[in-house]
Amino acid sequence: MITSNDNQQLKTIRKLHDKRQRQRTGLFIAEGEDLVQAAEDAGFEAEALLVAGVDVESELLASVSTLGSGTRVIGVYRQRWSPPGGRLSVYLHGIGDPGNVGTIIRSTHAFADGPVVLGPGCADPFAPKAVRASMGSIFARPPGRAAWDELDGSSIALDPRADAGVADVSLDGPVVLCLGSEREGLPESILDRAACRARIALNRGGPESLNVAMAATVALYERTRHEIRMADGG
């Protein structure tokens, strides 16, 4: 039973709150029983696993948790990255909020067969907040990283100013849904070279755009429905 703050495993966990330490070591942490279970289900082996009251005093575990008191288990895992691919996948540009990145990883796991590919300016998907928002999908469907022009497939650039709805676009082969931040959108270099631009139809008089995690989720859902309709003969 760990009873000292000075313990090496506790020090490692504390360090992994920091992005540079995650990048340097290739490790990350998952906090709580649900996430640790998700890791196990996906075949991740813990580099370290500390259970409160068993391996470590509860107060000490709480002191290295981003959740504070009540954390019952923290696991340390090695990061995995997926190659880009799949019939439907997502590309993100400049999504700086880890909660949004994690949520989109989860929605993509729920609706698509490919990963979330992270372009420049995105939050670290292995940040504790992103891991938590992914609700375990970070393990089941690890993210990818690539530049946009390295991707195969036809890109649909989400753009609130587009004429076509995301449901109306017919494309053969793999599709990549591309999203930029709500405020900045996608860079012109992607908007100009994507197979098409499409928007999510919103109420007149309502907000002009959706939170990026909402937009990604609706677009994923719609593309999945679109494929089903096509398979049913339109």
Added chain:
Amino acid sequence: MITSNDNQQLKTIRKLHDKRQRQRTGLFIAEGEDLVQAAEDAGFEAEALLVAGVDVESELLASVSTLGSGTRVIGVYRQRWSPPGGRLSVYLHGIGDPGNVGTIIRSTHAFADGPVVLGPGCADPFAPKAVRASMGSIFARPPGRAAWDELDGSSIALDPRADAGVADVSLDGPVVLCLGSEREGLPESILDRAACRARIALNRGGPESLNVAMAATVALYERTRHEIRMADGG
């Protein structure tokens, strides 16, 4: 220019971080230029409006902000509540996270003509985190509060175990999308008495449910699309 912590307006703002004080006074705060602009656009008159460097020293404003340094303006407003209604609206039961409540207020504003009606166990929609997540939709489309059996219209109870997809359900007249928390779902009393139960179709092998804000957004989008398809003759 306010230069003392002891100022009455600063004290009021600090108090309004607290739910009981919001309930007692019927007031709430909006932090940041975008939200204050949204309030003005929606015809809300500020009970107090403090601009950093103009009405109050920047450090003092930061000290009463939930956002900390960098807050340039805080407005105090009187809460408004909408009556239930509309062709499409949302009912929430037991959604305790203010970020989720605020996000759903925004998505409902984006896709529906009715409000979000809050049932028992929901977070205060006028909490700073909810106001922020609503991105101003709290002003443009204030929430309602009612018990489920006070609502008019046909209820679709979102339920991951349902057979029908939310797109497949045909109902005449106003529709109320009802959602419970991701973990607990809706109570049996609502599931049993709703016009129907429906789910959002997810990938096999993926997560068994979506975050409630994602589920609400997709369901709202799908019902809007459904109405358009019906209007086009199916």
